[in-house]
Amino acid sequence: MTETKYEFGLDTFGDLAFQDDGTPLNGDETLRQVIKEAKLADDLGIYRIALGEHHRPEFAISSPEVVLGAMAAVTKNIKLGTAVTVLSSDDPVRVFERFSTLHGLSHGREEIMLGRGSFTESFPLFGFNLEDYNGLFEEKIAMWQKLLEGKPMNWTGKYTQKLTDTTVYPKLPSGETISTSLAVGGSPESIIRAVAYDIPVVIAIIGGEPVRFRPYVDLYKKAAAQFKKPERPLGMHAHGIILDDEAEAVEVGFKYIKAEMDRIGIDRGWAPMTRDRFEFEIDKGSYYVGTPEHVAQKIARNMKALNMKRFDLVYGTGGQLLSQREATIRNFGERVIPRVKELLGGE
Secondary structure, eight states: OOOOOOOOEEEEEOBBBBBBTBBBBHHHHHHHHHHHHHHHHHTOOEEEEEEEOSSSSOOSSSOOOHHHHHHHOOOSSSSSEEEEEEEGGHHHHHHHHHHHHHHHHHHHHHHEEEHHHHHSSHHHTTTTTTTGHHHHHHHHHHHHHHHHOOEEEEOOOOOSSEEEEEEEEOOOOOOOOOOEEEESSOOOOHHHHHHHHHHEEEEEOOOOGGGGGGHHHHHHHHHHHHOOOOOOOOOOEEEEESSSHHHHHHHHHHHHHHHHHHHHHHHTTTOOOOOHHHHHHHHHHHHHOOHHHHHHHHHHHHHHHHOSSSSEEETTHHHOOHHHHHHHHHIIIIIIIHHHHHHHOOO
């Protein structure tokens, strides 16, 4: 029997971190710290690390590709990706150039995850109208797929530039491409779009019981059959903290994850997170907080329930102390990933 391939990675938004004495790191220091963490993840054999794109004061990473380029210089095997690249408020041609450059620097280890943007600050920052939210993404993802063909481009769009027999550089080596996935936050239309373009899906499950996303998994399968497209492996990402002491992990999580969610909630009209809600998320919801065994059991259970082949852990949410961030990375690589594979059994 062929063993099923599972992929496990780390995601970070570059949350401004803290020294172990509580001294906050600034943006520059946090960027350098994230590069060190990528090196650690690579040494541990973790499959990928992916960076978010944000334009907010609590996050250090607004240009993920630059940081990934620095990571490429200090790592050997780990996949270097984004989670996500907000394609709607960017230029697909420039995005392609940046990632084809990263392709060369990393010997083909680059990955891009495209998204419409659950954070919308990039739209006014770069001169785009939120009224065009859906149209921008529809057109730009179509342009991205055309760019991946590697042929001279002929293109006319409503929101994008006209190209006439244009070659985009640097060109990818013959037969090679930029590994692309699509982030989905809970929109049926996004599932259909991913199937239509034959792009693997990663579902962001950041709250509530993961099983509630089962209808999206079923929709993906039905759409793949209807479009006569292959079923690509599905993935998920979620927040987590993995420490040796369960009680410590819970307290660290409540302090930092709550702080971050409450900050985001100010813009989105969410009520502040209660202790009961936080503990529900640990027990039955979407936070992977606790000991390595607790987290491994929960990851395996939810991957089975949703037929997922990829799980990415969002680490460092809210900043956290450097020792806590490192402990999560080490526990994930050394103990959680092997245990999850054991529990899944390659079925």
